[in-house]
Amino acid sequence: MNHREFHSLGRNVSEVGLGTWQLGGAEWGDVPENQAIETLQAAAESGVTFIDTADIYGSGRSETLIGKFLSNRTDREAFTVVTKFGRGSDPGWPDNFKHENLVAHAEDSIRRLGVDALDLTQTHCVPSEYLDDGSVWETMRSLVKQGKIKSFGASVESMDEAVECLNVDGLGSLQIIFNVFRQKPIDDLFAKAAEKQVALIVRLPLASGLLAGKFSAESTFGEKDHRSFNADGDAFNVGETFAGLGLEKGTQLADLLKKYVPDNATMAQWALRWCLDFPEVTTVIPGATRSEQAVSNAAASDLESLPESVHAELREFYKEQVEPFVRGKY
Numbered sequence: 546m547n548h549r550e551f552h553s554l555g556r557n558v559s560e561v562g563l564g565t566w567q568l569g570g571a572e573w574g575d576v577p578e579n580q581a582i583e584t585l586q587a588a589a590e591s592g593v594t595f596i597d598t599a600d601i602y603g604s605g606r607s608e609t610l611i612g613k614f615l616s617n618r619t620d621r622e623a624f625t626v627v628t629k630f631g632r633g634s635d636p637g638w639p640d641n642f643k644h645e646n647l648v649a650h651a652e653d654s655i656r657r658l659g660v661d662a663l664d665l666t667q668t669h670c671v672p673s674e675y676l677d678d679g680s681v682w683e684t685m686r687s688l689v690k691q692g693k694i695k696s697f698g699a700s701v702e703s704m705d706e707a708v709e710c711l712n713v714d715g716l717g718s719l720q721i722i723f724n725v726f727r728q729k730p731i732d733d734l735f736a737k738a739a740e741k742q743v744a745l746i747v748r749l750p751l752a753s754g755l756l757a758g759k760f761s762a763e764s765t766f767g768e769k770d771h772r773s774f775n776a777d778g779d780a781f782n783v784g785e786t787f788a789g790l791g792l793e794k795g796t797q798l799a800d801l802l803k804k805y806v807p808d809n810a811t812m813a814q815w816a817l818r819w820c821l822d823f824p825e826v827t828t829v830i831p832g833a834t835r836s837e838q839a840v841s842n843a844a845a846s847d848l849e850s851l852p853e854s855v856h857a858e859l860r861e862f863y864k865e866q867v868e869p870f871v872r873g874k875y
């Protein structure tokens with residue numbers, strides 16, 4: 546496993562991390578506790594030291610399970626766990642972004658994760674009125690001063706929001722959607738983020754599994770799985786499900802990419818390698834529902850970079866065949 550520098554934390558993190566929305570047991574269907582803990586352990590044994598979670602994932606379940614996992618490790622200092630707040634139910638959106646609620650929610654995450662201070666917490670897609678008036682960032686800086694968080698970042702939906710957040714004093718990271726189907730950050734964000742030494746955390750690197758090449762237009766998902774109920778954005782930002790392409794278009798495009806996958810890699814590993822070939826990316830956080838996925842994803846770090854010619858072809862592919870079909874805030 547290779548590592549990259551996370552400047553605001555003054556430490557290196559594994560370039561393949563683990564996304565744990567799945568471990569909440571909601572929006573992806575049930576993930577039993579033993580399966581969740583095994584997934585965390587398998588990721589750790591594969592060299593993963595970076596874990597992304599949020600207070601809303603399973604209403605605290607994901608954080609609680611990570612806390613349990615950490616409490617059983619003698620090397621817990623090796624892990625960087627980043628969480629998010631702002632989308633929970635008490636008092637709910639958008640009042641969660643008021644100072645007193647952010648403070649209370651940071652304290653809740655500290656308790657669930659069983660840590661003295663959060664390594665980093667991210668605003669979970671902050672509403673524009675709070676983004677514009679700057680009060681959220683005042684709270685973040687005061688949490689750092691109080692020692693409740695070591696650093697803070699923003700998880701954003703659009704590149705405009707990402708670029709706006711780069712002007713925030715003290716911002717340590719941006720979490721963005723980035724994958725072969727969502728290449729806008731390359732032109733709009735990467736150089737600016739690198740200049741400011743703001744870490745880029747890549748979510749949806751597999752476009753909700755589309756880029757594992759395992760779905761067809763006829764694939765079905767459980768009732769509780771967001772790929773059933775949010776494929777057209779009926780519950781939240783459509784970009785968070787299948788990168789905003791929908792299942793039919795997404796599988797059609799994924800099929801066109803299969804010819805690029807080398808013999809020594811799975812399509813998911815290849816898709817992760819594509820993200821990692823950009824030095825501006827700090828870490829990718831593929832979500833996993835099972836330990837085998839976490840192990841396989843971690844191995845993408847050891848693959849060779851893709852040839853320049855393939856990168857060039859995939860830029861063209863994106864511009865001509867994908868970009869016109871991406872829906873949602875972007």
Ligand SMILES: NC(=O)c1ccc[n+]([C@@H]2O[C@H](COP(=O)([O-])OP(=O)(O)OC[C@H]3O[C@@H](n4cnc5c(N)ncnc54)[C@H](OP(=O)(O)O)[C@@H]3O)[C@@H](O)[C@H]2O)c1
Nearest residue numbers: 564565566700748749750751752753754757813831832838
């Ligand atoms: N607004 C936000 O801040 C926000 C929004 C979304 C996600 N996130 C974070 O980003 C993380 C990653 O995003 P994501 O989980 O939505 O999307 P993703 O990483 O693109 O896709 C994850 C899904 O891909 C499939 N998969 C993973 N590894 C695989 C493998 N090796 N082989 C085959 N299939 C594989 C699994 O699907 P199956 O379930 O079918 O097995 C898994 O649930 C989340 O866990 C969460 O931590 C943050």
